[in-house]
Structures are given as C-alpha cells and as structure tokens.
Amino acid sequence: MARLTLLAGGRAGAIPGPSPRSEPRPAGLLEDLYRRHAPGVLARCRYLLRDDDAARDATQDVFVRALRAGPELQAAASPTAWLLQVATRHCLNRLRAARAAWRGEFERLARDRRERGIEPDARELVRALLGTSPGEAQEIAVLYFVDDLTQAEIAEATGRSLPTVRKRLREFLAAARAALAEAFPGIALPDPEELP
Amino acid sequence: MTSLGGPGVACSAMRLRRLDAGELAGDERARVEEHLAGCARCQRTAADLARERAEAARLLPFEAFAAGVAERLARTGAPARRPRWRRAVPLALAAGLAAAVAVPLVSRIAEDRGGDRVKGGAGLTVYVRAGDQVRALAPGDPVPPGAALRVAVEPAGRSHAAVALLDADGPAILYAGPARRGILPGAFEWTGEGDGTLVLVLWDRPVDAAALVRRLGQGGAGAASPGRGAEVVVAPLKRRSP
Numbered sequence: 001m002a003r004l005t006l007l008a009g010g011r012a013g014a015i016p017g018p019s020p021r022s023e024p025r026p027a028g029l030l031e032d033l034y035r036r037h038a039p040g041v042l043a044r045c046r047y048l049l050r051d052d053d054a055a056r057d058a059t060q061d062v063f064v065r066a067l068r069a070g071p072e073l074q075a076a077a078s079p080t081a082w083l084l085q086v087a088t089r090h091c092l093n094r095l096r097a098a099r100a101a102w103r104g105e106f107e108r109l110a111r112d113r114r115e116r117g118i119e120p121d122a123r124e125l126v127r128a129l130l131g132t133s134p135g136e137a138q139e140i141a142v143l144y145f146v147d148d149l150t151q152a153e154i155a156e157a158t159g160r161s162l163p164t165v166r167k168r169l170r171e172f173l174a175a176a177r178a179a180l181a182e183a184f185p186g187i188a189l190p191d192p193e194e195l196p
Numbered sequence: 197m198t199s200l201g202g203p204g205v206a207c208s209a210m211r212l213r214r215l216d217a218g219e220l221a222g223d224e225r226a227r228v229e230e231h232l233a234g235c236a237r238c239q240r241t242a243a244d245l246a247r248e249r250a251e252a253a254r255l256l257p258f259e260a261f262a263a264g265v266a267e268r269l270a271r272t273g274a275p276a277r278r279p280r281w282r283r284a285v286p287l288a289l290a291a292g293l294a295a296a297v298a299v300p301l302v303s304r305i306a307e308d309r310g311g312d313r314v315k316g317g318a319g320l321t322v323y324v325r326a327g328d329q330v331r332a333l334a335p336g337d338p339v340p341p342g343a344a345l346r347v348a349v350e351p352a353g354r355s356h357a358a359v360a361l362l363d364a365d366g367p368a369i370l371y372a373g374p375a376r377r378g379i380l381p382g383a384f385e386w387t388g389e390g391d392g393t394l395v396l397v398l399w400d401r402p403v404d405a406a407a408l409v410r411r412l413g414q415g416g417a418g419a420a421s422p423g424r425g426a427e428v429v430v431a432p433l434k435r436r437s438p
Binding site for chain 2 (some may be wrong): 029030031034035036037038039040042043046052055056057059060061063064067068069070071078079080081084122125126129144145146147148149150153176189190195196
C-alpha cells in the first residue's frame with residue numbers, strides 16, 4: 001500500500017520515519033497463537049477433512065472461535081488440548097453435515113490390503129472407522145487413538161465422566177469390530193476394559 | 197498386525213505437542229524430554245510435529261492465516277447486519293494484528309469515558325485522503341464520501357492497544373496488538389451509514405479483541421474499558437453528505 005503524504009495546514013510533506021515495509025514485525029497475540037498452535041490445528045483439520053482448502057478454512061474458523069472465547073482459552077489447563085478439541089469437533093461436524101463418504105475410504109483401505117498387501121496406517125484406519133460410530137464416540141476416539149490421551153485425560157478435557165468416556169470408547173470399538181470383521185479379518189482390536 | 201494406536205505407558209502425542217508449545221515446565225517437562233530422548237515412538241511423533249510446522253508454513257503462512265481470521269472476525273462481529281469497511285478491513289486488521297508504523301502525530305482527540313484515566317499524550321489521529329489531498333481530520337470535520345482513512349495512535353507508554361469503529365452497524369476491530377506509536381498499517385474506506393466513533397483502548401496487558409467487540413456492542417464506547425488501569429480514547433466520526 002502506498003504511504004500517505006500529509007497536507008496538514010496546507011503544508012505538504014512526507015511522513016518521516018521508516019516505511020511500513022521496512023519495519024520489523026513484532027510478535028502479536030495472533031502471531032504467537034499461530035506459531036504455537038496453528039501447525040497442529042491445521043494438521044488435525046487436514047487429517048479429518050482430507051482437503052487442503054477445507055482444512056485452511058477450518059483452521060481459521062477454529063482460531064476465530066479461540067479469539068472470541070478468549071477467557072475460556074486462557075483458563076484452559078492446556079491451550080493445545082483445547083484448540084485441538086475444538087478443531088476435532090468442528091471438522092467432525094462439517095463431515096457429518098456434508099455426509100462424508102466414510103464408507104468409500106474404508107473400502108479403499110480394504111482393497112489396498114487385499115490386492116496390494118498394504119497394511120493401513122493406524123491413523124488412516126481410525127479415520128475411516130470414525131464413520132461407523134455415533135457422534136460423540138467419534139470425538140472420543142480421535143482424542144484417544146490420535147492424541148493419545150488416556151481415558152482420565154479425555155474425561156478432564158471433555159467434561160464427561162470417566163464411565164461415559166469408557167462407554168463411548170466401547171461404542172467406537174464395537175462399531176469398528178463389526179466393520180473390520182468383514183473388511184479386515186484378522187485385525188485384533190483392544191479390549192476396552194483394558195485400555196489405559 | 198495393524199493396531200489402532202492409543203496412549204502408551206509414557207507415550208502421548210498430546211504431551212509432545214504441549215512440550216512443543218511451551219506448555220510444560222519443571223519436573224513434567226524434564227520427564228517428557230528424558231522419555232523422548234530414549235523412545236523411538238515418541239521420536240517419530242516429534243518428527244511428525246516438525247513436518248506439521250513445515251506444512252503449515254507452506255500451506256497457510258501467517259499472513260494468509262491472519263487475513264482469513266481478520267476477515268471472519270469482521271464478518272461475524274455483526275452477523276445480522278450489512279458488512280461495512282468492506283474494501284479494506286480484512287487486510288487492515290490482518291496487518292494491524294502484526295505491526296504498526298512509527299510516525300509523529302498531528303492532532304489528538306481524547307475523551308474520558310467510564311472512569312478510565314486518559315493520561316497526558318494518549319490519543320489517536322485520523323488521516324483522510326481524498327483525491328491527491330491528505331490531511332489530519334480535525335475534531336468535527338466530516339469524513340468525505342469515498343475517502344481513504346488511516347489511523348495513528350499515541351500509546352503514551354502503554355504496551356497494548358486496540359482500535360475499534362463503532363457505528364450504526366455495530367462494532368468492528370481495526371487493530372489489536374502491541375501498542376506502537378504511529379500510523380496503523382492499512383488504509384480503509386468507511387462504507388456504512390450514519391455517524392460513528394473510533395475507540396482506542398490502551399492497556400498494559402493484551403486487549404482481547406473479541407471481548408472488546410462484545411462490550412462495545414452491548415454498552416457502546418462507554419463500556420470499552422477491559423479493566424482497571426486501562427485508558428480509553430474516543431474520537432467521534434461524522435460523514436459529509438455526498
């Protein structure tokens with residue numbers, strides 16, 4: 001943008017001082033949030049949405065939510081966990097609203113394994129399995145299998161009771177077991193009662 | 197055999213993310229760093245986090261990110277109303293979140309509000325460019341239609357600032373970030389209707405832009421103060437009929 005030339009009191013003159021382009025940029029609040037958290041939030045959105053443009057949009061939506069919920073974010077025990085949870089929920093909602101083709105992805109993984117012997121990456125498999133389970137179980141499954149939170153940590157992060165978290169995890173694993181029995185015979189799933 | 201993953205005895209992707217974000221301290225930080233040094237699984241996760249940073253820099257650099265966030269904030273600040281500052285607010289705000297430029301001020305307009313102190317020297321100036329002419333807007337001067345505006349801030353020693361425009365369409369944030377003396381980056385055109393008010397908030401703590409929007413929306417300029425010790429400078433804006 002061109003610099004302004006002031007005509008104050010009828011006297012013309014250029015603004016003294018450095019030009020905007022030469023001024024070093026201080027780290028502001030948003031830049032600090034970006035540096036600390038945007039890579040993780042963007043990665044979460046790309047993982048769930050599998051579309052770079054949609055992930056960019058979703059990431060910006062998440063940070064707008066964060067800026068508007070300033071005190072809530074500041075009060076969070078972990079801003080990282082708070083932002084990733086918001087990102088996860090936001091993307092899952094978008095996928096559900098768009099009636100995501102979960103089934104197609106699951107079938108692709110099964111075909112790759114059957115025809116080419118490619119074992120699916122654990123995170124890819126979890127993502128494909130999300131479509132088999134109900135809404136809240138999807139979020140709990142991401143926090144458990146992708147973020148590696150224990151059930152107690154998930155309970156603290158989500159405000160759900162530990163029995164509820166365990167129940168949702170059981171729902172996810174039951175749905176996953178049914179889906180895997182057909183497409184991935186031989187894959188063993190953990191016993192939910194023995195999960196940390 | 198394929199496994200779905202999940203937390204290990206001491207392995208946690210979230211813990212490594214928190215370490216990366218500077219959220220761990222003391223014994224917890226030392227424990228995680230010690231574990232990371234000897235754990236192949238966590239080292240792979242740490243390498244994934246490094247790749248995420250590189251991908252973010254490539255796919256969503258800060259400037260694009262800030263512009264997108266600013267555009268959304270401007271759009272959602274008054275969701276049921278016609279957008280104003282249409283042409284320049286997103287870029288101005290995005291830039292404003294990052295930096296200000298140091299230049300001397302020409303004039304000041306200040307008004308004490310809501311019991312906040314207005315220390316000597318704190319103020320804001322509006323510059324108007326219409327055609328080839330650029331001038332500082334004097335108190336009571338109307339803003340010509342289609343004029344490009346820029347705002348300069350005198351923070352009087354305060355460390356953080358926010359500038360908002362409040363008019364019939366509601367509040368909109370023009371800048372929130374470190375308080376630096378001079379003209380804020382980005383010109384803008386005021387495209388709404390009716391008169392308005394520019395509100396400068398100076399504080400020694402970061403000014404929460406979203407909370408400021410809420411306060412202005414609910415209580416007007418008199419509710420701009422974020423808390424004890426803040427300074428609020430108010431400059432009325434009038435329009436010149438086309």
